[in-house]
Amino acid sequence: MLDPQDLRRDFPALSEMTFLNNGAVGITPAPVVEKMLAALRFSEQSGQAAYAHFADERDRARAAVARLIGAEPSEVAFGNNATEAINWVLASFQFQSGDEILISDYEHPALIYPSSWQRQQGKARVTHFSVDADPALTLAAVEAAIGPRTRMVAISHVERHNGVRLPVAEICKLAARRGVLTLVDGAQSLGMFPVDVQQLGSDFYIGNLHKWLCGPNGTGVLQVRSDRLGLLRQQHVGPSGRWGETTWDLAGGVNLPDAAYRFEYGTSTPARYTGTAEAVAYLENLGWEAIEARLRGLKQVAQQAIAERGWRLLSPPDWEDSSALVAFAPPDGRGGRQICEELAESKIYLSPTQDDGVRLSPHIYNTAEEIEIALDAVAAANG
Known part of the structure; x- marks a missing residue:
């Protein structure tokens, strides 16, 4: 069992705020930050001498993410965020006129915008299905929404507002039977509960480090099933971080590696x-089962506190169908956005939902007391 008081020593900023918005951005533990700063100092002060270390660290990070999601390292590429990774897939896939991308009616702009852009470019239509709390x-x-021209189903693993966990494995199986590809946005799942892309059966899985994995901002992840890589014709290329991975010759032009990291090019930090690598190792050391149990427990605490106040829960009550994103309809008065903006002035951080509710998303370092503080503040804001 995880002790939040022990954990909080690695998250010193929590002493200055009530932070329950990990669904937006998590907090990186201090030991991980120190190692990041050491790596930054070495790379910026060592010039070319740091290049080999840079390539080794990239490989170490790739192996850590591959291990986390049950993929091969060659199937994993790093980008700046999940939005970029989604764009890589949708812009690289060779849609034909009349093809359709099926998304839900409750998606994040990271998926809405790139899919809509394909429609605006005349490359594919966008169709929708409704997400229900009942899987x-x-x-x-x-x-019902998959039609004869549906080429790809693009979905969130966990819906970001009310925390509904979609039946992704069943959707992927259904899509495969119909000859349709699947793209899964795991921004709200990686680090919250176990993810195994082999068991899910997805073709493309996408995530980031800065939410539930408590990793660095500006780090997105793309996993491409090895037998699907040939379906993507990327729009931009360049030399990669390790010599010889991407090559060029006058006769043949650019030769890309047979791996997802062909999407990586140029210099980055x-x-x-x-x-x-260090964030994944930090959480691995705590134990994924212990992390999931802690988040499940905090969800139950939040739901009970919401019920005691007589407020309407917007999230599914059962963990298997939901997540650590817990949303509720605020009591009569102002809407969720106004409440969250007011609370932020007092360093209490929650998030409004699409339906103007309020969402709290505790992580392993949060406490039941913080949940009570936040909900009391919501009540006072409506007073």
Whole structure:
């Protein structure tokens, strides 16, 4: 069992705020930050001498993420964020006129914008299905929405507002039977509960480090199933971080590696790779089962506190169908956005939902007392 008081020593900023918005951005533990700073200092002060270390850190980070999601390291590429990784897939896939991308009616702009851009470019239409708290109804909605021109189903693993966990494995299986590819946005799942892309059966899985993995900002992850890499014709290329991975010759032109990291090119900071490897190692040391149990417990605490106040829960009550994102309708008065903006002035951080509710998203270092403080503040804001 994880002791939040022990953990909080690694998150000193928590002594100055009530932070329950990890679904937006998590906090990186101090030991990981120190190693990131050391990597940054070495790379910026050592010139070319740091290049080999930079490549090794990138490989170490790639191996850590691959291990986390049950993938091969060659299937993993790093970008600046999940939004960039989604763009890589949608812009690289060879849609034909009349093809359709199926997304939910409750998606993050990181998926809405790139898919809409494909429509605006005349490359694919965008169709929608409705997400329900009941996974069977969500699956039925996907099945009904897949048509003869659907080429890709692009979905969030966990819906960002009310924390609904979609039946991703069942959706991927359904799509595969219909000859449709699947892209899964795991921004709200990686680090919260176990993710195994082999068991899910997804073709493209995307995530980031800066939420539930407590890793560095500016680090996105793309996982491409090895037999799907050939379906992507990327729009931009360049030399990669290790000599010989991407090559060029006058006769043949650019030769890309047969790996997802063909999407990586140019110079970037090794600090994010050090931060990625160290953040994953930090959480691994705590134990993924213990982390999930802690988050499940905090969800139950939040739900009970919401019920005691007589407020309406917007999230599914059962962990298997939901997540650590817990949303509720605020009592009569101002809407969620106004409440969250007011509370932020007092360093109490929550998030409004699409339906003007309020969402709290505790992580392992949060406490039941902080949840009570935040909900009391919501009540006072409506007073």
